[in-house]
Amino acid sequence: xxxxxxxLIGNTPLVELTRCHEGPGRILAKAEFLMPGGSVKDxxxxxxLRAARADGRLQxxxxxxxMTSGNMGAGLAVVCAALGHxxxxxxxxxxxPARARMMEGLGARVVLVxxxxxxxxxxxxxxxxxxxxxxxxxxxxxxxxxVDQFNSTEGIxxxxxxxxxxxAQADGPVDAFVAAVGTGxxxxxxxxxxxxxxxxxxxxxxxxxxxxPLAGKPVVKTRHMLQGTGYGLVPPHWDAALMxxxxxxxxxxxxxxxxxxxxxxxxxxxxxxxxNVCAAAKLLASGRLARDATVVTVLCDTGLKY
Numbered sequence: 553x554x555x556x557x558x559x560l561i562g563n564t565p566l567v568e569l570t571r572c573h574e575g576p577g578r579i580l581a582k583a584e585f586l587m588p589g590g591s592v593k594d595x596x597x598x599x600x601l602r603a604a605r606a607d608g609r610l611q612x613x614x615x616x617x618x619m620t621s622g623n624m625g626a627g628l629a630v631v632c633a634a635l636g637h638x639x640x641x642x643x644x645x646x647x648x649p650a651r652a653r654m655m656e657g658l659g660a661r662v663v664l665v666x667x668x669x670x671x672x673x674x675x676x677x678x679x680x681x682x683x684x685x686x687x688x689x690x691x692x693x694x695x696x697x698x699v700d701q702f703n704s705t706e707g708i709x710x711x712x713x714x715x716x717x718x719x720a721q722a723d724g725p726v727d728a729f730v731a732a733v734g735t736g737x738x739x740x741x742x743x744x745x746x747x748x749x750x751x752x753x754x755x756x757x758x759x760x761x762x763x764x765p766l767a768g769k770p771v772v773k774t775r776h777m778l779q780g781t782g783y784g785l786v787p788p789h790w791d792a793a794l795m796x797x798x799x800x801x802x803x804x805x806x807x808x809x810x811x812x813x814x815x816x817x818x819x820x821x822x823x824x825x826x827x828n829v830c831a832a833a834k835l836l837a838s839g840r841l842a843r844d845a846t847v848v849t850v851l852c853d854t855g856l857k858y
Contacts (some may be wrong), residue, residue: 591853595709597627622651707737715745725750
């Protein structure tokens with residue numbers, strides 16, 4: 553039976569990584585990059601716009617505006633195209649040009665905002681704030697619905713469903729979960745579902761070295777290569793009760809795991825996905841878990857956006 557493009561969002565496979573990680577334990581990774589927008593953000597984009605249409609905040613044909621690192625923008629572009637809404641994305645000029653091209657290819661208008669203190673490929677929290685300010689300005693001018701992903705709760709609920717999918721695919725509770733944090737929706741939603749199923753499941757956010765506010769450390773390095781995560785701030789809907797401890801990765805480690813995933817697993821994914829898998833392997837090697845433990849994580853986006 554034919555389906556809508558919106559039916560392609562969700563129900564992604566759970567992949568076991570057996571070549572880039574030979575043990576101890578096993579790593580299971582949710583292949584979120586397979587969705588039509590190419591990333592985990594498709595789920596939140598669909599959930600937020602459906603909720604806004606249902607409660608009248610988003611009227612038929614009304615424009616949609618959002619600040620994005622590129623992934624949420626691509627997800628919104630897909631959903632807006634399917635639902636008939638013009639879409640305007642504001643994005644730091646330091647983010648990958650490939651992301652802007654994808655959004656434009658999906659019919660979006662992309663506004664690049666000059667960087668405040670970052671450099672190309674390394675976007676800081678101040679850069680993100682500048683892009684968000686421009687999004688709010690445009691939403692007012694255009695009479696548009698402003699998505700405001702950092703302050704929306706629908707994405708968390710959407711990822712509780714992701715967590716339920718993981719539990720079904722893994723045939724029950726897992727020992728640990730790790731994931732990088734941007735808005736926090738993916739981490740909080742999945743962690744909530746996994747801990748509800750088994751409170752003993754250890755959950756750890758992944759942060760770039762030197763930018764670890766979730767671990768309670770001062771931010772000493774604002775520039776890193778994890779676009780869309782590690783903004784050097786605690787997200788508005790962060791739930792510290794879902795954090796058992798933190799995991800840290802370096803740019804060098806991320807680069808190495810990015811190569812390993814592509815060359816050894818055939819998974820050409822983005823750098824945040826590589827950070828997640830790196831953290832999963834480090835956790836399994838740390839001695840915190842049993843040697844036969846299972847750690848689940850997320851392959852956030854495709855490497856074709858970089």
